[in-house]
Amino acid sequence: DGGITQSPKYLFRKEGQNVTLSCEQNLNHDAMYWYRQDPGQGLRLIYYSQIVNDFQKGDIAEGYSVSREKKESFPLTVTSAQKNPTAFYLCASSPLKGRAGANVLTFGAGSRLTVL
Amino acid sequence: AQKITQTQPGMFVQEKEAVTLDCTYDTSDQSYGLFWYKQPSSGEMIFLIYQGSYDEQNATEGRYSLNFQKARKSANLVISASQLGDSAMYFCAMREGSANTGFQKLVFGTGTRLLVSP
Numbered sequence: 001d002g003g004i005t006q007s008p009k010y011l012f013r014k015e016g017q018n019v020t021l022s023c024e025q026n027l028n029h030d031a032m033y034w035y036r037q038d039p040g041q042g043l044r045l046i047y048y049s050q051i052v053n054d055f056q057k058g059d060i061a062e063g064y065s066v067s068r069e070k071k072e073s074f075p076l077t078v079t080s081a082q083k084n085p086t087a088f089y090l091c092a093s094s095p096l097k098g099r100a101g102a103n104v105l106t107f108g109a110g111s112r113l114t115v116l
Numbered sequence: 117a118q119k120i121t122q123t124q125p126g127m128f129v130q131e132k133e134a135v136t137l138d139c140t141y142d143t144s145d146q147s148y149g150l151f152w153y154k155q156p157s158s159g160e161m162i163f164l165i166y167q168g169s170y171d172e173q174n175a176t177e178g179r180y181s182l183n184f185q186k187a188r189k190s191a192n193l194v195i196s197a198s199q200l201g202d203s204a205m206y207f208c209a210m211r212e213g214s215a216n217t218g219f220q221k222l223v224f225g226t227g228t229r230l231l232v233s234p
Binding site for chain 1: 120151153158159207221223224
């Protein structure tokens, strides 16, 4: 079955440490995204990528970094510069060409990061 | 700047009844898209329904329908015949700009928690 795999599901980190969240998709989607979700809030866009080796900052990119070396993979690194990294992180993907209108985002199951 | 407002933090409904979840939006774009996603306790976001700004008919997908009132800038989700499995968070989201670009930058609301009781 096609889908998006995020790992790990739960991650604990000490302050000052970098951590990388994995996101792999086998949907052959061109675009990939990282969102952050905090309690009581909607999703906020961190980074997105439309093609391999290219990515753009979203609304809350500070303290995060990404890479897109393969179409299938879009890992997110939460760096020590991120002041409040405890959150739920969701990866998503979408086609760039498809039926007119709803190029729907498909989401992974998420990774919950807790900073101790 | 685009904005999505969901004013209902929580809603209760009895099984088999219909429920409406409210969503209003603000945009200066003429072309935009509106989505509803469901997030069960497992955390994954599940796509429910889509409405394009130029679509003349209200979107329907099974038990889900979208009550699109363009002049009022509202895109309410109607769930008919609620089931226990419908208990979840529901998010309204809006896409900036034309669908033809393919890229989907979505702005999300804060969500509504729906609880379906037996």
